[in-house]
Amino acid sequence: MNEHGLILQNAPHVRTSESLFTVMTDMIVAMAPLYLIAWFYYGPRALLLGLTGAATAWVLDLLGALACGRRMDLRDLSAVVTGLLIPLLMPASIPYYVVVTACVVAILAVKFPFGGTGNNLFNPAAVGFAFTAICWPELVFSYPAPMQELAVAGEVAAKTIVSPAHSLMRGAIPSLDLFDMILGNTAGPMGATNILVILACGLYLLVRRTIGWRTPLSFLLVVGMMAMAWPRSPFGTFDSVGWELCSGMLLFGAVFMMTEPVTSPKRDFAKLLYGATSGAVVMLFRYFGGFEDGFVFALILMNVFAPLFDRVCENILHQIRHGTLLPKKPAPGAENPPKERKKLPKPGLKKKTETEVGV
C-alpha cells in the first residue's frame, strides 16, 4: 500500500464471487447430507469417523505447510475435504486407525511432497483409500448391516452382511431389490450406498458449478453401456445396469472423486474422453480385478493419463485453428506451401522472459 492507502491490482477489477473457499465449502456442504444419512443408518460413529478424518488431514496439512516453510492458508480447506471424503468410502465399522492411516498417506504422501494444494498428481483420497485397501482388505471391505447402532469407541462387533458389489463379483444376483439399494438400505461404503442423496448432492454441485457435468455423464454412460453389453449376473440387462451403477462406490466416485479439478483434464472434449475411458477401465477392473470394487485403483490409473487427454485436445484445437486439419488444395500455378505441422517440441532450455506481472 502506498501513502494514499491504495493497493495496485491488475485488470480485470471485477471478479467472480466464487473463490477457493466457496468451492471447498460447497464440497463440504454436499458431503454433509451423506454423513447425516450415515448417522441415521449406523449411529454417531459415522460422524466421529468423519471428524477424525477431517481433523487428521487438517493437522497434517498444517505440519506440511510448516515443513515447507509456508504459513498455512486457513481458508484452504482442501485437506479437510480429503479428510471428509475418506471415511465415506469405508464401512462404518472400520477402526479409527485405518481412517487415520488413510489420511496420513493421502496428505503426507500425495499432497505435500508434490507441492501441496493444486499440485497433487493423484486424487489424495483415492490413494489413501487404496493404501488401506491393500493393507487391510478384510477390514475395508466388510460392511455392517444398516440400521444398527454401532459402538462409538473401541472394537466394533457388528453384524456384517455381504454387499451387492461382492455378490456381483461372485456372479450372483444381489439379494436386495433396486429400491432398497437406491435408498441406501444395503451394505456398502458409508457414504456411497444412498444413491438418491448422492444424486441430489451431485445436482447441487452441478448447479453451483463446483463440478462439471461432462466427466460424470460420460463415465456413467460408458459404465451403463458396458454393464448392458456384458452383464455380470445371469439376469436381465437393464437390471444389470441398475446394479452396477448402484453397487460399490461408483456413483459416489463419479460425483466427488472423478471431478477433482487438479487431477482431471481441463478441456471440455478431453473431459468427455477422460470420463469415457475411466468408465471402461473401471468396468474392466470390476470384471477382472481382485477386489469387489476396484474403482479407486482405476481412478489412480486414469489420473496419470489425464494430462494426455488435455494434450490431445490441444493438438486437435491447434490444428483446427491453423487450418492444418485438412490439407489445403494449392491454387493452380502457385507453389505448394509446406504443411504447417508442428510437432510437440522436446523440453528445451528454459529461458526466462520478462513479464509485467507482479505489481
Add this chain to the structure above:
Amino acid sequence: MKKMNAAAASLMKDSFRKILFSNPVLVGGMVVGEIIIGATSLQNAVALSVTFAIVTIPVLLLAPLIAYFVPKTWRILCYALVSMSMLFTAQAAVAPISPTIFDSLGIYLPLLALNTVVVAYSRLISEEKGVVFNLLDGICFSLGFLIVAVLIGGLRELFGSGTLWGYEILQRKASALKLPFSGFLIAGFLAAAVEGLRILFHAKPYEHFSGGKEDQK
C-alpha cells in the same frame, strides 16, 4: 609432508561426505532400484549391503588397472566380469543371515552385480583416481548404502510386517509398506531429510553429485 597431510585431510573429508551428504543412493541416485524394491526387511537390507560391498569394492580397486590395459569399449564388460565373479563370494557371505534370504530377495541380489557404481561410476570417475581414493570411495559408498538400506528396510519391516529381524514386535501392521511404491516414497522422504541436514550443516555435496548445487548453501 604438509602437502600430503592437507591432501589426506581433504580426502578424508570428501569420503566422510560420501557417507551421508553425498550418499550414493539418496543424493547420487545410484543403485536405486535394488535398494528400494529389495529392502523390505532388515535381513534383506543387510544382505544387500554386504553384497554391494563385496561386489563393488574390488571393481573400484581394479578400475585403474583395467583402464590401463583395456580399450574404452571393453572396459565395462571387464568391470561386470569382475563384479559377477565376486558374486559367488557375496552369496556365500550372505547365506548365514537367514535360510530364506535368497527367496525373499529374488533377483535383486544378483542384479546388484550390475549396479550403477560398477557400470557408470567406475568408468567415469574411478579410472582416473588412485587406489587409496578408490578404496575409500568403496568403503564410504558401502557405508552409505548400508545406512539407507537399514533405514528403509527397518521401517518397512517394523511397520509393514510387525517384525524386526524376524522377531515379532508389533501387532498391527500395514502390509502395503512392503510394496515397491512405499519404498520409493520412503526413499524420497529420506532424500529430503538428507538434503535438509545438508543445508543445516552447510555442507557441500560431492562435486560429481552436486548437479550445479555447489554454490548453494
Add this chain to the structure above:
Amino acid sequence: MSFFVPGIVLEQRKEPMLSRDMVMMKPDSLRTFQNPFEEILPQELRPEEITEIARLADIIDESDGRSLYEELIEADKRGVDAVIADAIDDEPYISSQLNIALHEPEKIALALELCAKAVHADLSKTHVAVYRHVLDITIRIPKKLAGVDVMHFGGRYPAETRAYDKFRREKNTLTVGTGALLHLVRAAEHGIAQTSCFVTVAGDAVANPRNVEAPVGTPVSEILKYCGLAADPEAVIVGGSMTGRSISDPEEEKVGVMTRGVLAFRESYKSLGYICIGCGRCDHACPEGLSASQLRRFAEFGRRDLLELYDVDRCIGCGSCSYVCPSKLDIGTAIFAAKRSLAAEKALAEKGGAAE
C-alpha cells in the same frame, strides 16, 4: 445463439449510474471556437461544412482515439453505407456511452444525420449500437431512439470486440462514439469545442455514483471528491472495470478523452490471493478458446516454445480468464504480458536480422 459463443456472462451493475442524468462538473470551463457557419441551422449544413466544424471543434472519437475530422474524411473516401453510433458498454459499471444515447437521443439522432450527410451515407441505415445481454433485465433500452433504429448486441463479454470485428468485416460502416457525436452537435448548434470527456464514476466506495462530464485533464481525486467517497477505497481504477488500470496516486492521474470510468472499490481482490487448483474455469471462459491455465504456467516459466504452440498470440487481453478464476489469479495479465514480450522479441530479432 450466444450460448455457443464462448465468453463470460457479467453482471452489468450499471444502475443507478445509467438512470441518472449525466452531470457537468464545470459548466463554465466550456470553450467556444470561431464558428464560420453559426448562422446556418445544423440540418442544413453541407457535408464539407460539417467536417470543417468537426475539425475546428477538435473533436476526438473516444472509441478509438482518432480525430473525428480524420475519420469523416477517410470514411468519405472509402465510401460508407451506414453510420453507427457506438453506445456499446459491455464492461460492468461503465455506462458513459450508453447514458448519452439514452438521455440525449434527439441530439444523437441529429449528430448521426450530420455524420451521414458528411460521408454521403444512407440516412435510413444509421443505427445506434447497444449491448445488453439476456440476463440483464434492469436496463430498459427502447427499439428506436428518436427515430433511429437501435442495433442490439447480445451475448457474453467481450461483446465490444466482437461487434467491432463484425463492423470491420462489413467494411462499409463508420462507427462513431456517442460522446463524439454529442460534441459534434454542440459544436454545430452552439459553437462549443470539445474540452470535456464523459466518465462513469462508480464502485462501492463512491457515495453518489453517476456519469460525469469532466474537463479533460481533471485529476481523479477531484472527480472522486465531486461524487463523494463513502469509504476509504483500497483500489482506484481508471478506465474500464475489466480492462482499466489500477492507480497509486489519484492526485497525479488525470482523465482523458479515452477514459471510460473512474472506479473506487472498498476492497482489493489482491488481498484474497490463492494458488491455482487447475479447475479449468479459465479455459472455459476464454473467448478465443485458448488454454489459459496452461498458458499462465508457461508464461511463469518462460517456455517460449510452448507459448507459441498453444497460440498465445491469439490472446485479446479481455480478462475473462482472470474474472472467473476462483483463486483470483491474474491470469489474463500474465498471458497478455507474455504475448507482448514475445512479439517484442520477435520484432527485435527481425530488425536485427534485417539490419544485417
